[in-house]
Amino acid sequence: MSTDATLSFEEAMEKYDPVLGFEVHVELNTKTKMFSSAPNVFGDEPNTNVNEVDLGMPGVLPVVNRTAIESSIKIGLALNCKIAETCRFARKNYFYPDTPKNFQTSQYDEPIAYDGYLDIELSDGTVFRVEIERAHMEEDAGKLTHMGGSAGRIQGADYSLVDYNRSGVPLVEIVTKPIQGAGSRAPELAKAYVAAVREIVKNLGVSDAKMERGNVRCDANVSLRPHGRERFGIRSETKNVNSLRAVEHAVRYEIQRHAAVLDSGEPVIQETRHWHEDTRSTTSGRAKSDADDYRYFPEPDLVPIVASREWVEELRATLPEPPAERRKRLQADWGYSDLEFRDVVNAGVMDEIEETIAAGATATVARKWWMGEIVGRAKNADVDPGQLGVKPETIVELNKMVEAGKINNKMAAEVLDGVLAGEGTPAEIVEKRGLAVVSDDGPLLEAIDAALAAQPGVADKIRGGKLQAIGAIVGAVMKATRGQADAGRVKELILERLGVEG
Amino acid sequence: MTENNVLIRLSAAALAEKLAAGEVTSVEVTQAYLDRIAAVDGGPRGVHAFLHVNTEEALAVAAEVDAIRAAGGAAAEELHELAGVPIAVKDLIVTIGQPTTAGSKILEGWHSPYDATVVKRLRDAKMPILGKTNLDEFAMGSSTEHSAYGPTRNPWDLDRIPGGSGGGSAAAVAAFEAPLALGTDTGGSIRQPGAVTGTVGVKPTYGSVSRYGAIAMASSLDQIGPVSRTVLDSALLHQVIGGHDPHDSTSLPDPLEDLVAAARTGNVDGMKIGIIKELHGEGYQAGVENRFNESLELLKQAGAEIVEVSCPNFKYALGAYYLIMPSEASSNLAKFDGVRYGLRVLPKDAPLTIERVMGATRAAGFGDEVKRRIILGTYALSAGYYDAYYGSAQKVRTLIQRDFEAAFAQADVLISPTAPTTAFKLGEKLNDPLAMYLNDVATIPANMAGVPGLSLPGGLADEDGLPVGIQLLAPARQDARLYRVGAVLESLLEAKWGGPLLDRAPELAASAVEPVETLVDAQEAK
Structure with a gap:
């Protein structure tokens, strides 16, 4: 557990200026791995999605996945990067059992994409430009599970299990230039930056972008320097901060910790830190001062990758609208207020509302259904709203029924439950459950007469002009x-029955 | 000579013709070779070319070919020209159904779950695989003495080395234990054994034969190639194994030239053949030099124009090679760590950490030469040394490529002795690695530039009566030229000798006491 001293965030900000840097790893969702034909699938039985290449068998050779290169170029373009005309892979040599060849095949000094930027919109609408140093391709390592000992850590474990399914999964690592000038917005910027990268790769369709599955992983670098000083302080690198919230918290925590270290007159140690969600703090990992020598050299088993300008332009033409621009366009089209739109975005139903509108609903109706009905149900079912299985056509059909007075809103909600339970189309469910609004006045008049007879005092009040008393009869x-x-019709009929002008 | 002795001395091309004509069956041929292996390979004075003999499978494939031929029809028509002709495979190349050791203890007992691409192509051609041949551990050596399973002996003199690293493949072919073999050549491992055993060996253009399934020593230098007794046989085998392979990114996309036609229609009339000034003379044995000059004379008589070319940067080739090769090897051999396959050695004392298991495994599993090169390569790639060592060596490589370009502007093919000396005695250079490395001085430049090279027998040295090799070099993707010139020189020399050079090799006494497998077992046990 952390026993590190911290300063309050406010005090830290008074004294110091934070400098940030991020390395975000994005797992690509290609069908096969970076260098082998084995499937790239998450969650299968250990060591089933492997072949001789992924296991580093003697004699094997890598072959680059063309789709992975395309995805990497798309990411580079979406990050406003330059795309290298030719680039190479290198070998990063180190012995560790999650790396079957005992070297990782990774780009080193020749990344496929470099010199880009991303404009990040903060909550108050200000735009902060984060400069991208590079985006390079590499392969993921296998997964180690440490058995025995405490808390799944390697220290004190009896033995470790290796699952090579993830070994060779294509990764793109996006590295920022040092981010200066964020000041007290640093934690917010950190979260917004990672969220923006996640959104971009999801929007491009090149990654499943699920942080909880490790599709997007963030290493956050933090250093502090006294205000006005040019030179950077010594940084720490907090590894594998794997949720957006954690990115914000980890950066905030490290700023507070660094400030306390600097205040004590000690130097900050250059090291990796581990983030602990439970205590919202970091602990010391591996010291980086004894800098590992990875003995990089160009991968001789692969030829250079040549990205012709024609190919790059072809790919650029396939890029979807950037998420930030799309949001602006949709909000304007739909006429939502800033608050309404932010709620829609935060609820994660922007795509669904767009589809519902495309299916024929108005923007207001689409928002009413998704925000009013479906988001809550999704929360109860603990799934994303989009995964609940509500089709845009269903919403359009339900809304038509309500507008035509066939059913009321309460019934419509019930019909929706029926649809989700797989009982059929809205029309079928209305029929099956006998939910149609009673529009024949006969049965209604019978019910009204019975209610008036049962509450003669109330009937008298209404006759006497106390119209607000009508609620008791309507309710009955x-x-x-x-x-x-239809409550409106019931009210009309009651007044008619009692000979009162409404 | 017994009938079998006649059969095993036939070239692969001649065997193929007899098989096609139905004069002999593949089972008879394969069995004759298996008998020969049993007769001369085992025992304390055996050749020891084989680490594993693949009797059952070889005979089964032979029987299959015979059955197809006997049945006739389309299937028989479609049989490959070399169908039923047996072959031996260097034990650096992975095979399903047989162990692959790379000559190392660290892979003892390991069976590959997949076939190398070249092995797949042998199987597609239905060539019975006789077994796996001995080599210096991970192909690191020039004498086959660095095999963890004991050295191979040179059939010309059992007290001498058969060259290396592919001494097993060369000796098997020279001792008539196989008509053909596969080798690998990183700095001369096919050509130098060919030279000292009086056989033919070809290092194809880098990328013209798939490396998939050849256990890598130095990826940018390694190349699989044919080993045979005639130039035509090498061309036939090269045609089977060559061509693009999607599993090897460095494999060339171009279709293979017709190498067999080149070997059959050899012609040097009007051709310019360049003597490389730097690759003969000082440091070359007198008998080697004499045979080399004799070959030049013959080529001149056949109508070739002999010119002299200079490759001034070749003198740096050996030094640069001994930086690039170990650098790549240090990384390629990192996978042998006891975690997933092969040997695993647990340290005797606690703690039992992964680093210590890897360390103990590699300490026990690798021999001295392998460790030497891993240490050398690790050092050369280290931060602070990379530019001075690996970086400089790559620059030398570029200079060597330019030397070749300049030389090939003046000559169609280049010629040199394959090795500076004939076969040396077993043990003679074992404790002097630098002297051992010098043996590859003439073969290394081709690997550094990726150009193809062929070694063929040039006769016997006057002073020791041992075979001398003549090396031909051609521009990249011009392997056909090697066969065209090689076939001419071979026929001129054989006309002069009155038959193949191997006819002059001493008869090997049949030891026939120990089958080879038990020999390997005995060595494994010790």
Whole structure:
């Protein structure tokens, strides 16, 4: 557990200026691995998605996945990077059992994409430009599970299990230039930057972009320097901060910790730190001062990758609209207020609303259904709203029924439950459950007469002009008709019955 | 000479003709070779070319070919020209169904779950695989003495080395234990054994034969190639194994030239053949030099124009090679760590950490020469040394390529002795690695530039009566030229000798006491 001293964030900000840097690893969702024909699938039985190449068998050779290169170029373009005309892979040599060849095949001094930027919009609407140093391709390592000992850590473990399914999964590592000038917005910027990268790769369709599965992983570098000083302080690198919230917290925590170290007059140690979600703090990992020598050299088993300008332009033409621009366009088209739109974005139903509108609903109706009905149900079911299985056509159909007065809103919600339960189309469910609004006045009048007879005092009040008392009779009628009556019509009929002008 | 002795002395091309004509069956041929292996390979004075003999499978493939031929029809028509002709495979090349050791203890007992691309192509051609041949551990050596399973002996003199690293393949072919073999050549491992055993060996253009399934020593230098007794046989085998392979990114996309036609229609009339000034003379044995000059004379008589070319940067080739090769090897051999396959050695004392298991495994599993090169390569790639060593060596490589370009502007093919000396005695250079390395001085430049090279027998040295090799070099992707010139020189020399050079090799006494497998077992046990 952390026993590190921290300063309050406010005090840290008074004294110091934070400098950030991020390395975000994005797992690509290609069908096969970076250098082999084995499937790139998450969650299968250990060591099933492997072949001789992934296991580093004697004699094997890598072959680069063309789709992975295309995805990497797309990411580079979406990050406003230059794309290298030719680039190479290198070998990063180190012995570790999650790396079957005992070297990782990775780009080193020749990344496929470099010199880009990303404009990050903060919550108050200000735009902060984060400069991208490079985006390079590499392969993922296998997964080690340490058995025995405590908390799954290697220290004190009895033995370790290796799953090579992830070994060779294509990764793109996006490295920022040092981010200066964020000041007290640093934690917010950190979260917004990683969120923006995640959104971009998801929007490009090149990654499943699920942080909880490790599709997007962030290493956050933090250093502090006294205000006004040019030279950077010594940085720490907090590894594998794997949720957006954690990115914000980890940066905030490291700023507070660095400030306390600097205040004590000690130097910050250049090291990796591990983030602990439970305590919202970091602990010391590996010291980086005894800099590992990875003995990089160009991978002799692969030929250079040549990205012709024609190919790059072809790929650029396939890029979808950038997420930030798309959001602006959609908000304007739909006429939502800033608050309404932010809620939609935060609820993660922007795509769904767009589809629902495309299916024929108005922007207001689409928002009413998704935000009012579906998001809550998704929360209860603990899934993303989009995964609940509501089709845009269903919403359009339900809305038509309500507008035509066939069913009321309460019934419509019930029909939606029926649709989700797999009972059929809205029309079928209305039919099956007998949910149509009672529009024949006969049964209603019977119910009204019974209600008036049961509450003669109330009837008198209404006759005497106390129209607000009508609610008690309406309620009784609705109860008697099990909610199938149109409340407006019931009110009209009561007044008519009692000879009162409404 | 017994009938079998006649059979095993036939060239692969001649065997193929007899098989096609139905004069002999593949089972008879394969069995004759298996008998020969049993007769001369085992025992304390055996050749020891084989680490594993693949009797059952070889005979089964032979029987299959015979059955297809006997049945006739389309299937028989479609049989490959070399179908039923047996072959031996260097034990650096992985094979399903047989162990692959790379001559190392660290892979003892390991069976590959996949076939090398070249092995797949042998199987597609239905060539029975006789077994796996001995080599210096991970192909690191020039004498086959660095095999963890004991050295191979030179059939010309059992007290001498058969060259290396492919001494097993060369000796098997020279001792008539196989008509053909596969080798690998990183700095001369096919050509130098060919030279000292009186056989033919070809290092194809880098990328013209797939490396998939050849256990890598130095990826940018390694190349699989044919080993045979005639130039035509090498061309036939090269045609089987060559051509693009999607599993090897460095494999050339171009279709293979018709190498067999080149070997059959050899002609040097009007050709310019360049003597490389730097690759003969000082440091070359007198008998080697004499045979080399004799070959030049014959080529001149056949109508070739002999010119002299200079490759001034070749003198740096050996030094640069001994930086690039170990650098790549240090990384390629990192995978042998006891975690997933092969030998695993647990340290005797606690703690039992992964680093210590890897260390103990590699300490016990690798021999001295392998360790020497891993240490050398690790050092050369280290931060602070990379530019001075690996970086400089790559620059030398570029200079060597330019030397070749300049030389090939003046000559169609280049010629040199394959090795500076004839076969030396077993043990003679074992404790002097630098002297051992010098043996590859004439073969290394081709690997550094990726150009093809062929070694063929040039006769016997006057002073020791041992075979001398003549090396031909051609521009990249012009392997056909080697066969065209090689076939001419071979026929001129054989006309002069009155038959193949190997006819002059001493008869090997049949030891026939120990089958080879038990020999390997005995060595494994010790």
